[in-house]
Amino acid sequence: MSVCRACGMPDLDRVLDLGKVPAADHFPPADDVIGDDEVSHPLAMDLCATCGLAQLAEDDTIIEEPRGVEPQALREQAVCAVRCVARSERLRGSTVREFGSPHGGTWLPLLVERGFTVADGTCDVVLDCFGLMHEPDQLKAMVERAAATAPDGVLLVQFHSLATIVCRGQWNALRHGHFAYYSMTALNRLLEDVGMGPVAAWTFDLYGGTVLVAAMHGQVEPDESVRRVFADETGMTDPRTVGSLQRAADDHVRSLRTWLEDEYRSGKRVYAYGAASRAVALFSLAAVDRRLVAAVADASPAKQGRRMPGTDVPIISPEELVAAEPDRVLLTLPDLLPEVDRRYPALAGRWKVDGS
Numbered sequence: 001m002s003v004c005r006a007c008g009m010p011d012l013d014r015v016l017d018l019g020k021v022p023a024a025d026h027f028p029p030a031d032d033v034i035g036d037d038e039v040s041h042p043l044a045m046d047l048c049a050t051c052g053l054a055q056l057a058e059d060d061t062i063i064e065e066p067r068g069v070e071p072q073a074l075r076e077q078a079v080c081a082v083r084c085v086a087r088s089e090r091l092r093g094s095t096v097r098e099f100g101s102p103h104g105g106t107w108l109p110l111l112v113e114r115g116f117t118v119a120d121g122t123c124d125v126v127l128d129c130f131g132l133m134h135e136p137d138q139l140k141a142m143v144e145r146a147a148a149t150a151p152d153g154v155l156l157v158q159f160h161s162l163a164t165i166v167c168r169g170q171w172n173a174l175r176h177g178h179f180a181y182y183s184m185t186a187l188n189r190l191l192e193d194v195g196m197g198p199v200a201a202w203t204f205d206l207y208g209g210t211v212l213v214a215a216m217h218g219q220v221e222p223d224e225s226v227r228r229v230f231a232d233e234t235g236m237t238d239p240r241t242v243g244s245l246q247r248a249a250d251d252h253v254r255s256l257r258t259w260l261e262d263e264y265r266s267g268k269r270v271y272a273y274g275a276a277s278r279a280v281a282l283f284s285l286a287a288v289d290r291r292l293v294a295a296v297a298d299a300s301p302a303k304q305g306r307r308m309p310g311t312d313v314p315i316i317s318p319e320e321l322v323a324a325e326p327d328r329v330l331l332t333l334p335d336l337l338p339e340v341d342r343r344y345p346a347l348a349g350r351w352k353v354d355g356s
Contacts, residue, residue, distance in 0.1 A: 002057065003046040005179055006138040006190050011049035014057070016174060016246050018043040021284045022309030023061035024175040024277040030307045030314040039284055039310045045174050045181070045245070051189040052237035053138065053164050054181040061176045070105040073335045077206045078129070081158065081250035082110045084202045090154050090214050091116075093124020097148055099141075099258065101130040102177070123149050131159040133180045138194060146194040146217070155196065155215045157187065162169075163233045164209030167239060169248030169355075172278040173207075174312040182213070183236035184229045191215050201225045207335060252355060253285045260292040260353075263328060271324060272296040273340060274332035275303045275315045282354075297321035322346050330354055 003010050021043050028038075044057040078268075083157040085091050096116040107127050108118055116125060126149045135141035142286070149155045162183040165173045173181065180186075190340050191197055211229060235241030239347045263270050272279075275298035288311055295316045296308055303315045321329070322344055331337060335351050341348065 002032055003276065004051060004053060005055045005136060005184065007048060007193070008052045008139070009048065009050040010140075010335075011344075013044040013049060013243075014044060015047045015054070015239050016171060016249065017241040018171075018174070018249060018281055020166055021281045023308070024280045025061065025177055026309055027275065027303055027306040027315065028309065030305055034310065034312065036207065040239050041176060043174060043176065045242075045280060047237070047239050047242050049184075049237075049239075051186055053186040053190070053241060054183070054236075056174070056176070057180045059176050059179070071333070071336055072208060072339045075296040076112060076270040077157050077204050077210070078105070078107050081202065081212050082107060082114075085154075085156060085212070085214065086114065088200055088214070090200065091231070092123060092152065093153060095119040095123040095150075096125040096127065097121075098129075099122040099131040099148075102134055103130065105129065118229070122148060122153075124149050124153045126153065126155045128156065130160070132157060133159065133182070138180050138190060139326055142190050142194050144254040149196075149215075149217065151217055153216070154199075156212060157215065159187070160207045160208045160209060161203075161229075161233075162186075162206065162236050162242070163210050166236065166245060167250065168208045169245065170208065171245040171249035171252065172282050174245075175277050175281065177277075182211075183233050184213070184226070185233060185237055187213060196220075197227045198222050201229045202230065203325040235350070241317075246248070248292060249285075251330070253282065256282065256288075256354070257286045260288065262285070264292055268327040269324075270328045270330060271296060271311075271321055271326040272330040272332060273318070273321065274298060274336060275306075275308060276332050279332040279354075280309050283308050283313065286313075288313060290314075294324070294326070296332075297329075318344065326350060328352050 046057045048218050159182045161250040162181045196215045198213045199220050200214040204210045275296045295314045297318045308314045331353050
């Protein structure tokens, strides 16, 4: 019997089921033949009726994702986030510790610039930017973060909002290795279980809606910013509401396949940009192949020379993409549009933002 990754209760509702897809973090060499077991990993989301946590139902994959290049949008948002917390006067003390994300990126230099010293053990400021979601045992992970936070310290947790995922139909936020998808309700329960509570929150446009929560030990009073996030989350513990992701997935897959077929029939050469893990299930479910997408460009040298999992679509460098002079370029990560538009002017007017 499956139990919740946070509260341990068995009251789980299936809200999104994508069937069997490739592992989101395994990018085979481009000349490797697609094996029978490559598209064999179940991918589904459950919602806990007890604590409200949306979560990865199961994961039989082994993490081995080639390290990507941190997008400019993430770096800029980190600067903005730290500035917001500093203005609230919640960056107090002298020591900082970070629970990082396997996708890379760090806020530590931004804290060092403000006079903090990076340390192990208990610290005045503890950072977690998209790290917590990668922990299979959510309660254990939160216990570790609470223990690392000094009695009068602050824990900063940033997450891609479940409300954003549902309201914007971002079903492909679900992927292997990402074990939790938070509403403020679920995160608040998780914090309460380790003797902490949210005191402030900030929202950002990253990924369509990202939330940064400041939490402290003890019985704390959340400010108006926290109450606003709660108010914006109506329905995020209702399986019928979160279950709308299933329709969003089906519609997205059908729409992409139709667009690619139309472009092919009209003689257009389509490439893509962003060999992102969120594109893995989409490409597999839409049965994308080299006939429809000639190649996917990615800035990470570790991914170049490989292929998209479950497909024969190779991963190339951005320079190779520009040299190919494609008619259309499918951008798998919408947040990258300002960056790629600026960096590759030769591709102006050719971008097709996925989902648009």
